[in-house]
Structure formats: C-alpha cells, structure tokens
Amino acid sequence: MKNRGILTKIYIALIMVFMYAPIAVLIFYSFNKSRSAAWGGFTFDWYIQLFKSSSIMNALTNTLLVAFLASFFATILGTAAAIGISNLKGKTRMLVQNASNIPIISPDIVMGVSLMLLFTFLGVLFNFEMGFGTVLLSHICFCVPFVVLNVMPRIRRMDSSLYDAALDLGCTPFQAFRKVVIHELMPGIFSGALISFTYSLDDFVITHFTQGARFQNLSTEIYGMLRRKIPPTINALSTLLFLVIIIIMVLINIRDRRAEKRKMSL
Known part of the structure; x- marks a missing residue:
C-alpha cells in the first residue's frame, strides 16, 4: 500500500511538471533582458513595452x-x-x-x-x-x-x-x-x-x-x-494572463468554501 501511495504521488508530480513546466519557462523568459534563449539579466522592460504597444x-x-x-x-x-x-x-x-x-x-x-x-x-x-x-x-x-x-x-x-x-x-x-x-x-x-x-x-x-x-x-x-x-512582450502578456486566471480561480474557490461553511453552520 505504501509503494502504491508513493507511485501515485510520483505520477501526479510528473503530470504537474509536464503541464506547468512550459508556463514556468515562459514566466522565466518574460524577465529575460536578452531577446535570445540565453539569459541576459533580469528586467521589467518587456512589461513596460507591452503597455506601450498600441496594437496589443x-x-x-x-x-x-x-x-x-x-x-x-x-x-x-x-x-x-x-x-x-x-x-x-x-x-x-x-x-x-x-x-x-x-x-x-x-x-x-x-x-x-x-x-x-x-x-x-x-x-x-x-x-x-x-x-x-x-x-x-x-x-x-x-x-x-x-x-x-x-x-x-x-x-x-x-x-x-x-x-x-x-x-x-x-x-x-x-x-x-x-x-x-x-x-x-x-x-x-x-x-x-x-x-x-x-x-x-x-x-x-x-x-x-x-x-x-x-x-x-x-x-x-x-x-x-x-x-x-x-517578441518578448508576448511572454510578458502571457504571464499576466496566467496570473489573472490564477487569481480568479483562487477567489472563486475561496467564495465556494465560504459558501460551504455557511451551509454547514446552518
């Protein structure tokens, strides 16, 4: 039973890594000063350019x-x-x-x-x-x-x-x-x-x-x-969209839990 529980946890961890590793890489490169894949230093320039871009x-x-x-x-x-x-x-x-x-x-x-x-x-x-x-x-x-x-x-x-x-x-x-x-x-x-x-x-x-x-x-x-x-601004835009979705999901889950607690208290 213990081995099965450990394998289950490893399996879930691998799935989570497979799902969220690309997003983590995207967020990482949204702060990369260089336009290439090589790390060129930390910067917020792409976020600033994002909000200055009229087309986006x-x-x-x-x-x-x-x-x-x-x-x-x-x-x-x-x-x-x-x-x-x-x-x-x-x-x-x-x-x-x-x-x-x-x-x-x-x-x-x-x-x-x-x-x-x-x-x-x-x-x-x-x-x-x-x-x-x-x-x-x-x-x-x-x-x-x-x-x-x-x-x-x-x-x-x-x-x-x-x-x-x-x-x-x-x-x-x-x-x-x-x-x-x-x-x-x-x-x-x-x-x-x-x-x-x-x-x-x-x-x-x-x-x-x-x-x-x-x-x-x-x-x-x-x-x-x-x-x-x-363009690196796409990485910044995708990061912001991901964070907004996460915040909305957290707020919805908090609201649902509070509603369940109210029902339980009644």
Whole structure:
C-alpha cells in the first residue's frame, strides 16, 4: 500500500511538471533582458513595452469587450433556451437538446468556415464588411450551447412546485420567475457565463475566419506576431494572463468554501 501511495504521488508530480513546466519557462523568459534563449539579466522592460504597444492594447480591449458582451448575451439566450427546452416533451425535447449540443462537438474550423460563408453572403446582400459585429455574433453563437449545457442540470434538479407555490403566496409570474426560478438556476447560469467568457477569450479559429481585415483580437494579434518573430512582450502578456486566471480561480474557490461553511453552520 505504501509503494502504491508513493507511485501515485510520483505520477501526479510528473503530470504537474509536464503541464506547468512550459508556463514556468515562459514566466522565466518574460524577465529575460536578452531577446535570445540565453539569459541576459533580469528586467521589467518587456512589461513596460507591452503597455506601450498600441496594437496589443487595442487587441486586448477588443478581446475583453467581445468576451464580456458575448458571455452576457449568450447567458441570457442560453438560459431562456434551457428553460424553453425543459418545457418541451418527448422526442421533440430530445431532438432540440441534441441539436443544441452540435456546436459543442463540431470542430471549430467547421463552424468558423460556415459562419464566414454566411457573413460573406449577407455582406453581399446588405453591403457590410466583417468586423467587430460578425465576431461578436459568432462568439454568441458558439457560447450559447455551453450555457444551455450548464443550466439544464439545474432545471432538472429544481422542484417545479416552487414556482406554483410562489404564485399561490402572492407573487406575480415575473416575480416568481425572478425570485424563485432564476435564484435556483443561478449556479448554473454563473457557470455558463464563466465558461462562455473563457471560451470567447480563448477562441482563435472562429475569430480568424469572421474578423475581416480591420478587426484584431488578442489571439489573432499574437498569431500575426508569431508568424514574423516571437517578441518578448508576448511572454510578458502571457504571464499576466496566467496570473489573472490564477487569481480568479483562487477567489472563486475561496467564495465556494465560504459558501460551504455557511451551509454547514446552518
């Protein structure tokens, strides 16, 4: 048993090293004064140049704006879709639910090319070019199924009599929906919004096909830089993004633990 426990720990340690060693190297080189792989001294110059770079800052602003708007609208549409699907019955419900999962399991390149063809066709009809609007619509399109996927289990676990009880106690249908249904579904809604934001922030393939010539987000901007030469500012940017994600995860875990302690105390 002891040998098995030691092997398990070694196995987990090797996996962690395999996963995080590249990130550690990236963080290390973000402070390297030299542009080459050789260590040239410690510096914060790449972080200073990062914030002075107008192209990267504009791309970061576009990325965050699209991610916030896409997750916001996708959460509203996905929650409404999940509630609508739950009200269907029989084969119709199964068919619609399976259809909503198709964008999740289909390759990104298929969705990217299909959306590009759609926007190109509509652009010829209505005389517009692809850009911020087409990227936002594309991100909303592939984020909605993730919200549905997170909200549906909460709907299945919710007691349907709670809504009727709220109506019997004097709530209007809107009040009962807001105070009972939305309250019960909030963990799934929050998870769907967070996943939508993460996927929108991370997406490259769909954005690449639907961005047009004038719009750039962070992933496509970095891709353009990598095609020329890897600038050290990319190491600094990646380090900051990694730290932000770690901080968000820690805060979420702290919040969840406090919520569990409150439930235990009650």
